[in-house]
Amino acid sequence: MRRCWLALGITVLVTILLAASVWPVLAAQQQRITVTEYFVTAQGKIEKHAVRVPCPPRRVVVLGAYPVEMVKALGVDKAVVGVDDYTKKNTQWPEYVLKVPDVGSSSTPSVEKIIALKPDLVIEAFMKPEVRSQLVRAGIPVIRIYGYKTELIPGEIRTLGVIFNCQNRANAYAAYIQKQWRTVQERTKKLSSRQKVKVYWESSLGDWKTNGPGSGAHPLIEWAGGINIAAGLGVAYPVVSPEWVAAKNPDVIIKYVGREQAGWTVNDTKKMEDLRRQIMSRPSLKNTNAVKHGRVYLISDLITCAPQGAAGEYYIARWLHPELFRDVNPEAVRREMLKKFYGEELKGVWVYPTK
Known part of the structure; x- marks a missing residue:
């Protein structure tokens, strides 16, 4: 009996020690960083905002076909736990959007559905300010990535690269896009x-x-x-x-x-x-x-x-x-x-x- 208790005690001690060693590693892997997001006014002016986000996020809700596409190209789509309904039902691409639940429209998603998915980051392109405020008050970081404001696209890709800790992939992706645009501009x-x-x-x-x-x-x-x-x-x-x-x-x-x-x-x-x-x-x-x-x-x-x-x-x-x-x-x-x-x-x- 004493041997059984001794073995059980050793098992519990090892479990505690393993947990003590693993959790600091996980915490270190997901530090909070400050990145810049961009807002474009109705008059076409660009405003810059600083936002704190987890790095790298493990559970992400992505709203909008364009940021959904960027996430796929960066190879981090396994972190996505929810998307907007239009991307899932109408765009239907990339294929991973069909395998995760939708949370409503990209501009006025269901706050309740998002919170239920327990994301540590929401990436959005069209969200109404009042909805964003509700999510932030609930402790969920939100960042705007348009994906369709042409001049911002390379910078937004590189920002996602920093957030998801895949800078090399992001830089290659952004550079490819810029190369094509430069070719057009050079000829005209x-x-x-x-x-x-x-x-x-x-x-x-x-x-x-x-x-x-x-x-x-x-x-x-x-x-x-x-x-x-x-x-x-x-x-x-x-x-x-x-x-x-x-x-x-x-x-x-x-x-x-x-x-x-x-x-x-x-x-x-x-x-x-x-x-x-x-x-x-x-x-x-x-x-x-x-x-x-x-x-x-x-x-x-x-x-x-x-x-x-x-x-x-x-x-x-x-x-x-x-x-x-x-x-x-x-x-x-x-x-x-x-x-x-x-x-x-x-x-x-x-x-x-x-x-």
Whole structure:
């Protein structure tokens, strides 16, 4: 009996000693660090905020298709315990989003559902300030990662690299994106103002809602050698009139399309063909240079104002200045990017016309 008690005592002592040695290691692995997050105002101004987050987080809720994609590319998606409902039900990519619960919309998620998942970090792109405040009061750190504000994307990727302690991967991912953007800018930098084309880029959220400074589309237009006709309005997402667009007479019209018209699960271009015909038949657009010369294009936001905009920008550049980008195959660049950083093959329909 004494031997049994002695053995039990030794077992308990060893367990205590092991716990004492393991928990400091775990605590050291998840220190709190201060990083910078960015907020973009309605006027397109960038504000910087300091935020304290765990490093690396072990349980993360990610809200928004763009930060969800970044997390996948960084190889830390196993930490994700919840996503927004739109990404899970409509975007349905990357595949890991189908295996975790949704917590509601990206702007007004369920605070109760998030708390129940016990995350040590929430990554968001659109969350309402009052919802964010509730989470912070509950002791859950929150950081904003847009993933669709073009100029911020490389910095946001590197911030996630610091948070998840995968800086090498993050630096390679961000550098790849920047390399593609530099290639486009190098080819268009010598264009004169007369050689640049006027662009009207319409949102998928409604007719006549366009993209001004502060939107993800604005720099893509300028880098590709275009002139954004909404540049002088001073609002990131202005709503304009048909008459206003007609008076500006754009040379190129680009329209964002939603997940029901383009994406991973879409297999044909019929819906985009119909939408393009509708746009070109609008009375106010019939006499624009864009419609008269058939320069009306449709594209998914997931490959433009997004990390994969590294490939999508080549579509924009070819549409604006085909003579400068005849040798570039945007689809090939995207295939390379998907394989290199996501471990996936390209599928679905993303642009129309496709050439």
